Amino acid sequence: MTVKLPLPRFARRPTFFLGLAVVHLYLGGGHILALFDTGVTWTDTWKGFGAVAGTYYFTALGLRERGAASASPGHVQVGANYTD
Numbered sequence: 001m002t003v004k005l006p007l008p009r010f011a012r013r014p015t016f017f018l019g020l021a022v023v024h025l026y027l028g029g030g031h032i033l034a035l036f037d038t039g040v041t042w043t044d045t046w047k048g049f050g051a052v053a054g055t056y057y058f059t060a061l062g063l064r065e066r067g068a069a070s071a072s073p074g075h076v077q078v079g080a081n082y083t084d
Contacts, residue, residue, distance in 0.1 A: 028049070031044045031047045
């Protein structure tokens with residue numbers, strides 16, 4: 001099943017997703033550095049590594065190849081196509 005998300009025009013550009021990745025890296029890096037400075041806390045752990053996972057996700061969205069034949073121009077496909 002493929003879910004199509006309607007997104008505004010600016011959110012369909014690769015630079016938007018790469019910008020989100022940079023913000024996630026900055027925020028996650030602050031929490032991960034706090035793990036070394038103040039000690040290990042659960043909040044810094046999940047926020048830090050969660051933001052780094054968000055960095056990976058948004059980088060993948062920003063670098064993916066555009067122009068898939070099945071993608072309609074105004075939507076971003078999320079998920080995989082499954083055949084029953």
